[in-house]
Amino acid sequence: MAAVLQRSVSPLMPSNRHISVLYDAALDAMGVREDGCYIDGTFGRGGHTAGLLERLGPSGQVIAFDKDPTACQAGWVRFKGDPRLRLVHGGFETLGAWASEAGLSGQVDGILLDLGVSSPQLDDAERGFSFMRPGPLDMRMDFTTGETAAQWLARADAREIADVLWRYGDERQSRRIAAAILQQRDERPLRTTADLAALIEGIVRRKPGASHPATRSFQAIRMHVNRELEALESALEQSMDVLADGGRLVVITFHSLEDRIVKRFMRQYAEPPLPPVPAAPRPEPSLDLVIRKRRPGPDEIAENPRARSATLRAAERRRRR
Numbered sequence: 001m002a003a004v005l006q007r008s009v010s011p012l013m014p015s016n017r018h019i020s021v022l023y024d025a026a027l028d029a030m031g032v033r034e035d036g037c038y039i040d041g042t043f044g045r046g047g048h049t050a051g052l053l054e055r056l057g058p059s060g061q062v063i064a065f066d067k068d069p070t071a072c073q074a075g076w077v078r079f080k081g082d083p084r085l086r087l088v089h090g091g092f093e094t095l096g097a098w099a100s101e102a103g104l105s106g107q108v109d110g111i112l113l114d115l116g117v118s119s120p121q122l123d124d125a126e127r128g129f130s131f132m133r134p135g136p137l138d139m140r141m142d143f144t145t146g147e148t149a150a151q152w153l154a155r156a157d158a159r160e161i162a163d164v165l166w167r168y169g170d171e172r173q174s175r176r177i178a179a180a181i182l183q184q185r186d187e188r189p190l191r192t193t194a195d196l197a198a199l200i201e202g203i204v205r206r207k208p209g210a211s212h213p214a215t216r217s218f219q220a221i222r223m224h225v226n227r228e229l230e231a232l233e234s235a236l237e238q239s240m241d242v243l244a245d246g247g248r249l250v251v252i253t254f255h256s257l258e259d260r261i262v263k264r265f266m267r268q269y270a271e272p273p274l275p276p277v278p279a280a281p282r283p284e285p286s287l288d289l290v291i292r293k294r295r296p297g298p299d300e301i302a303e304n305p306r307a308r309s310a311t312l313r314a315a316e317r318r319r320r321r
C-alpha cells in the first residue's frame, strides 16, 4: 500500500490548489470553541481543517478523514508537527465506529462534511474524474480499493447503467448512452475518460452555452462508483451518536439529491418539528436548525465557479433530558 500511496503526490503540483467553498460560513456554523473536538469528514486539501485549527487553542483537536490517499499524504506533510490534528485515511461513513473506538462517542463538538470532489482530484488526469482531461477511467476517491468506473462499465447491464445515469445525473439520454456503451464494449472496452466522453458526445447534442454533454454522466458514474449517497446517509445517522449536546452538524452539498438527504435528515430530527412533519414518530434525540440553508454569494461564485451549486445546512444537536 505504501507504494500505491506514493502515486502522484507532489507538494508542487498545481493541482494541489483547492479553494474551500463557503469557508467562513462553514466555520461560523461550526461555532468553534477553543478547547473543542471537531471532525472534518472531508479533509480535501485541508482548507476547512486549517480554519478549524486557527480557531482552536492548544487543547483543541481535529480529527479529519479523507478516502483519498493523495489528499491524506498532502495533509500529513502540510500539518506535520501540529499535534492537534489527527488525519485518518478512510471514509467518513466510519466515523461512528472510529469515535467509539477512540472513546469520543457523544463528545464531538462539531462535524463538517464538504461533499463531492476537490479541485486537485478533478485536475489530475490520472484520477479519471474529468472528461476534459484524457486519463484512465478510474473515478475512485480511494484508488487503493474497489471497482473503477471502467471495470463497472465493462460488467454492468444496460438497465443498471441507464438507472445510474438517470438517477444521479438526470440524463435524459440515459438509455441511449447505456445501449451505446454495451455496443462499444463488445468491440473494444472503454478504458479512458476520452473514450467515454467521445461516446457521449456522439449521442447528446452540445447546446450553445450549456455544460459539456458528458458532465451529467461523469457526475453520475462518479457518485455510483464511490457510493456517495449511501456514505452520506450512513454518516448522518452516525453523527447523532457522535455529537455532544450542543454539537454542530454542518454539511455542504453540490447536488440536489445530496441536499435533499441532508434536508430530510435535519427535518426528521428537528425540534420543534418542521412542516412537512414526517409520518413516522419523531426519533430521539433531536436537532435544532441553526442555519436552514446558505448559498454562496456572487463574489464567491465569480472567484470559484465550483461554488455555484453549493448549499450549506447546519444543525445543533440537542440531547433530551
Ligand SMILES: C[S@@+](CC[C@H](N)C(=O)[O-])C[C@H]1O[C@@H](n2cnc3c(N)ncnc32)[C@H](O)[C@@H]1O
Residues within 6 Å of the ligand: 018, 019, 020, 021, 041, 042, 043, 044, 045, 046, 047, 048, 049, 065, 066, 067, 068, 071, 090, 091, 092, 093, 114, 115, 116, 117, 118, 141, 231
Ligand atoms: C470538496 S473536497 C473537500 C475540501 C476541503 N473541505 C478543503 O477545504 O480543502 C471533498 C473531499 O472529500 C473526500 N471525500 C468524499 N467522500 C468521502 C468519504 N465518504 N469519506 C472521506 N472522504 C471523502 C474527497 O476525497 C475529497 O478530498
